[in-house]
Structure formats: C-alpha cells, structure tokens
Amino acid sequence: MAQNKYQNKKNIRQTQTKNNAKQQQPVAKPFSWIKFCSKVLILFAIVVAVVVYTDHKEFFKADQSNNHVDRKWKSFYKFTKNKQVDILLCGNSHIITGIDPFVLSCATSTNSFILGTPGVSIVDTYFSLCDALKHTTPKVIVIETYAISGNNDKDNGSMFQIMSFEAHNNFWYKMRMMPELFNNDSWVKAWSPTIRNHSFLLTNKEQIDFNIKNYGKLSNDQNKLDLGRFSRFDKGLQAETLAKYDSIGAPVDGSKFTVSERSKKYLKKIMTLCKEKEIPVLFLTIPMYYKHIYDYEHWKNVLAEELKKYPDAKWIDWQMPYDTTTFTPEIFENTYEANQHLSNFGMTVTAYNLADFLLQNNPYHLPDRSQEPQWIADFKNQPHFIFNQNVPSGMSGYYIVAKEKKADKFFVKELSVQQNQNHDRIFLKVENRPDLPPTIVAEFVIQYQNQEMTAPIQMQTFREVSPILHKLYIADIRKEVKVLDVKY
Secondary structure, rough: OHHHHHHHHHHHHHHHHHHHHHHHHOOOOOHHHHHHHHHHHHHHHHHHHHHHHHHHHHOOHHHHHHHHHHHHHHHHHOOOOOOOOOOEEEEOOHHHOOOOHHHHHHOOOEEEEEOOOOOOHHHHHHHHHHHHHHOOOOEEEEEEEOOOOOOOOOEOHHHHHHHHHHOOOOOHHHHHHHHHEEEEHHHHHHHHHHHOOOOOHOOOOOHHHHHHHHOOOOOOOOOOOOOOOOOOOOOOOOOHHHHHHHHOOOEEEEEHHHOOOOHHHHHEEEEEEHHHHHOOOOEOOOOOOOOOOOHHHHHHHHHHHHOOOOOOOOOEEEOOOOOOOOOOOOHHHOOOHHHHHEEEHHHHHHHHHHHHHHHOOOOOOOOOOOOOOHHHHHHOOOOOHHOOOOOOOOOEEEEEEEEEEEEEOEEEEEEEEEOOOOOOOEEEEEEOOOOOOOOOEEEEEEEOOOEEEEEEEEEEEOOOOOOOOOOOEEEEEEEOOOOEEOOO
C-alpha cells in the first residue's frame, strides 16, 4: 500500500514535470511580411542615405583635373548670366578640337562658345542645345557633322556621356534626359559617382583621401573664361605617320558610313527646335587628312541625303572638296588612328576660315561688339585680339603710332607697337587687297639714339593669322628704336 502511494506521487511529479516542460517550450510565431518588408526598407534607406551622403560629399568623384566638359558648362552658365552667345558650336571631339573659339570671337568681334563632348552622338547634342537655349539666343548655331552617325542603341554609361550628363545643373531636366540617353542598367550609374566608382575603396583610396581633403575648395581657374576649346596636339603629322598612308592605306573606310534612325530622329528634333526659335543652323565638317578616309565620296553622299531635308541650313564641308594648300599635314594631330583631330595650329586656321565665311555679307546678322567695354575686357589678353582689333586707348604695353592714314602705296588702318621685355613688335594693319604680298619692306620714321631718321623694315604676315577686316604685317625691332610714323 505504501509502495502504491509512493508510485502515485512519482507519477504525479513526472506528469507535472512534463507539463511544465511543455509550458516552458517557446511557441513558434507566424511569419510577418510586414515586419520583413519593414526591415528591408530600413536597410535600403540606410544604403541610399549613405550613397546620397557620399555623393554629396563627393568622396568617390573621379579625378577632375582634366574634366574640360564640366569646366566649359560652368563657364557657360556664368557667362550667359549677363551676356549673349552669338555663335554657338555643338558636336563632339571634332568640334572642341576643330575650332578655336577665342580666335573666332576675336576675328568676328562676337562671343562664340563651343558646347561639345568627346565621343557623344547627335542625341547628346540635342539635349545640350535644349539646355543652352534656355540661357542664350545665338545668331547662328554651328553643328559639326561627325556626330550625325552612330547606332540606334542608348548609351551604356560611357565615361564621356556621363561627364556631359553630370555637367548640366538642372535636376528635373536631367531626369528628362536620363531615359533618353542611357539604357536602364546605367541609370543609377549615371547619377551616382559612389555607385560607379565604389571600387576606389580597393583600387584608388588616394583619390578618396584627396576628395575628402579638398571638398568644397574652388579650383584656381573658376573665374577663367572657358569657351569650350580643348587644345591637345602641339605637333602636326610627322614623316613616319605620313609614310603609313602610302604603305598601309587609309585607316577609315568611308564606304561603311551610315546615319542611324536614332540620329535622324534627333537631328530632326534639333532642326525643329531651331526653326521654332528662328535660329539659323550651319552644318560644318571639320576635315581629317585627305588620305585618312577611303571613299569619302560615299560618306558625303549618305550625309548629303539626310542634310538636304533641311534646305534652309548651309553646309561647309572642308573634307571634300579638299584644300591642300590650307589643310596641310601640320594642321592635323599626329596619329594614324581612325579618330583624327586637328592640332592647335589647325584650330586657328579653321577658326579664321569659319570667320571669313560668317562675315561674308554677314548673312547671320552677327553683332559687332568691338566697341563694347565688357567684350574688350573678356578678350583683350588673347593674342589674336591685337591681330584682329584696334588697340584700345590706354592699353598697357602698347602705343599707337597712326590710325586711318593714307601712305604711299596702301591705306593704314592702324600702326601700333607692342612693348616686350627683349624686343618690341610692330603691328601694321592695312586695308586688305588681293594684290598684297606676304612680305613687304616698309619705310618707317623712327627715333634711334635721340636721332630721327627713315629706315626700311621688312615685315611679313603670319600664315596662321588671317584677319578678315585688314591685312596684318608684323616685324620685331630693338627696344631702343621708337616708331614715329610710316611712309610706305
């Protein structure tokens, strides 16, 4: 009996122990999609916040020391706050290395500006032009034709297309541009330097450190006038490069040139936009060396078929017919690669050629800004200012000898002297005539060692300097010589 009582108590304790164990075992909670999604959203928000912060602080920004695209757009926005652009040039690398806008401005007495980006198509030109026309109304828009080709694909986030996209300063306009310029996979990459350059953490930490240290500091050239020129090539075509054309042949096959449907579409958009705003368009083909392209005639015919849809626009094609006396080997970049550009010397030559075309009877009604104080202040320190313009009264480093004077054999528009450290330089600007030779001997009245005398001085033109409004002769003289007058 006692044993049964003990056994019953033991069973009761075991049952209670099992019940307690069951009560202590945690009950599985049902899965909650709300909580899961909340955690994902919180994590996503943290990632986005980090990216936005690092983008704002520019921690992952690539080296900007050679970002000429950003510099030119900042200069353009600043320039157009209180000034008009008269000649606006658009395109890709062929226009930014194909025309010197400082020379063009000085030769035409206007404001010219290049808004171009290397490696982009006519699609980028359209959106750049739309942005530009919100800030200025040019008298003529020049479109370089090399950008009118390409394919029908949207950009995959190439470096230069992103540089151009980033340079625009209007957020909502960039939102409109983005789906037209980039494919879906490149949208985030286009907006965020952190996303596209996150590998800097492993490969280029020095750049991150530099960005952190220099955040918010303005570069020294922020106030420098940048008109979109990109000078890169000091040397023209060299003998060893020229030899390749004879031994290998042309590196570019013009028979393969096509104009894509996408290019046609955006060219039409450009022409419609310009027509609505009543701004004339001038198409321009910057040349490559005449042996550089095989069967350019086919290329030209395909392009002409498209451009003839816009009969109101003129087309300057420097590739054909080709002027061998003007477009000599020295005006081209020393390369046999397919994408050939102009040398710095070549940019000057083409700028004068374009200026001559634009000023012939002034069909585009370009203004003459040569007497405007602001225009003079912008350009007077450019070397081609003095070649093309009269010396402003009181300009430091110059003295004026004569103006509007009839000499024995020509009419003197201006005779001035530039005072330099080692020698002085005479600038003789005479009325232009087709019979004037490249070299003359002029008779000057000079003062030397306190004596006045007449002296013949040989003067010559510079091949790369072709002022439109006068003929320019130049000669260097000793500093002890003071020019008093000119007779011949």
